[in-house]
Amino acid sequence: MPARSQGRATIRDVAARAGVSFKSVSNVVNNHPFVSEDMRQKVQQAIAELGYRPHSVARNLANRRSNMLGLVLRASSTDAQADPFLTQFLLGACAVAGAQGFGMMVRILLTDEPILRYADLFDHQQVDGLMIFSPRIDDAEGDGDGDGQDHDLPAVRIGRAGTGTNALAVDGDDEQGAFAAVSHLATLGHKRIGMVANANLSYTVSVTRVQGYRQALQAHGIPFDERLLTVGQFTRQSGQDSMARLLDIDEPPSAVFISSDRMALGAMRAARDRGLRIPEDIAIVGYDDLFVAEHTNPPLTTVRAPIDAISQCATNMLIEAIRGGKRIGSRQIILPTELIVRQSCGAKAATSYA
């Protein structure tokens, strides 16, 4: 092969081989209009013969585009909960991005690190847009991505929208999910329905679920009793403690909505510690549909977020924003969640294995 002795074939090599100018090679590689079929064929053949592959770095420099999406993951020690969704999210996002010619570069941000502008996690022009995945993190903190800068990147947040100018966001409908969970309980005849919130009410992810809870109560004509609402902090232990507290009040609940599966594990434990049978003595609904939910005893009824839809939607939105130019305005998309009925509430379960 008469390619260069060193390194891969370059656009010039292809041009020489095909007997055309290298501009023409660029044209066909980039699928420009108005290239004659003849030219295309000649070039394509030379490309094949030389095993030419475009040099993306050079291309990016000239283009002022990187065809890269930057995914920033906020992980935290207290919050392993987010992890189970992460892989699934990543898979979906990479697939969509790849199909549209974008690569994915990921950056981890530990919560304890100081929060800077997310864009600063990447070099200048290293990515064309940002996906910010931090669904279970304190939103107040999370909003520290100063917009207002001149050359802000398009960004989409997974979770609730930040305060930025170009706020794009995609999330599951937590309110509706909580509503469905609690309605399920009410429909089964429960009147004393407690709730263990997954976090204190400075977290929007906690607030929306509480709202769904209250709306469901209202829809079913059940008065809200604040003694029935307690608050945990993500961990299983806090679920156990919160449940114990709920069980200790006068007129304890006959059913409890715990807005986190992880915490529901603790809650089930607390119930069992008192000799309460699930669901006969106490009905329980969780939230998240972790893998473990199917394997608890009894299998846990819970709410599942539409991770695949979220990842696809977010990726498409971001790419659209990148292609569409600077200001798309803000947009927030909320996707419906699904109640997975198993056996922890006493309803006959549609899906059941364990």
Place this chain on the structure above:
Amino acid sequence: MPARSQGRATIRDVAARAGVSFKSVSNVVNNHPFVSEDMRQKVQQAIAELGYRPHSVARNLANRRSNMLGLVLRASSTDAQADPFLTQFLLGACAVAGAQGFGMMVRILLTDEPILRYADLFDHQQVDGLMIFSPRIDDAEGDGDGDGQDHDLPAVRIGRAGTGTNALAVDGDDEQGAFAAVSHLATLGHKRIGMVANANLSYTVSVTRVQGYRQALQAHGIPFDERLLTVGQFTRQSGQDSMARLLDIDEPPSAVFISSDRMALGAMRAARDRGLRIPEDIAIVGYDDLFVAEHTNPPLTTVRAPIDAISQCATNMLIEAIRGGKRIGSRQIILPTELIVRQSCGAKAATSYA
């Protein structure tokens, strides 16, 4: 700020501001030796004032390096099992890479896709090295990354080494893990110890665990009985079926090592279906230490792979190979696994919650 009216500050702007040549700026940015303290300060100040950030794309083009690691993930529908490790692996790898100035670009490869050279998943010079994560996939297939090409990238495989020339690989010590699991059973007095392999024996990940099983038997003077060895195929259902088969033979086992937690879930179900108590009537050990293992009834004794150590080791090895130049030769590192004793074998558990 006298920066350019358009775009970010460039190296020239910094030079102008600091009153030096832009070569000097490059020098300090790249931490070259022999820059006077005075120069460094002037430049650094100008950088700060202008908010200059190096343009990585341009730098990469000039450098012929991208400072990027390419992570290819082989996912498969039948193999959700790999997922739980993925997030943890990704976190570890990104952290190490980031600390050494490397970004991470990820590419998903679905198993059903044709297997090409892994390097072809990336553009030319888009990444400096490859991490290949596909621990639970048929190894025969996985080896289809033709080495032998001229400009092969350094690559490290998570799992057993491929056949390539530059074969770097890191893995957990499955043999030792299986050995520990089965020895645990033997130590508790079991003589009839069965095994359900996680996959048929064309998968090395299955073979090594079987080897550990046999070695442990031998070490404890227990003869190998092939009727006690059965083979599943990753799924929970196959674990259930395999266990049922084992329970049906004459002289059934009093303890079983199931080399996959997912399958152990099915196995526990099969045991319970026959009214067998765990661990009184039948002891069970799993493999993987999925999150669910802590929450089964009873909590599952199992083997945990050193994911963090693997991710860190693999990333460091790869970066070393990148920095060290072409041929490092092949190297395979096997890291020790850990037996997590819970309650499914009747041993007093050190760690116990659920």
Place this chain on the structure above:
DNA sequence: CTGAAAGCGCTTACAG
């Protein structure tokens, strides 16, 4: 539709 030019922002050899 196709050439020769200039440039993306930076870096590595090259003389001073």
Place this chain on the structure above:
DNA sequence: CTGAAAGCGCTTACAG
């Protein structure tokens, strides 16, 4: 230790 040059591989305007 510091300048002016050439180049990384490609692309966008520019004339033909």
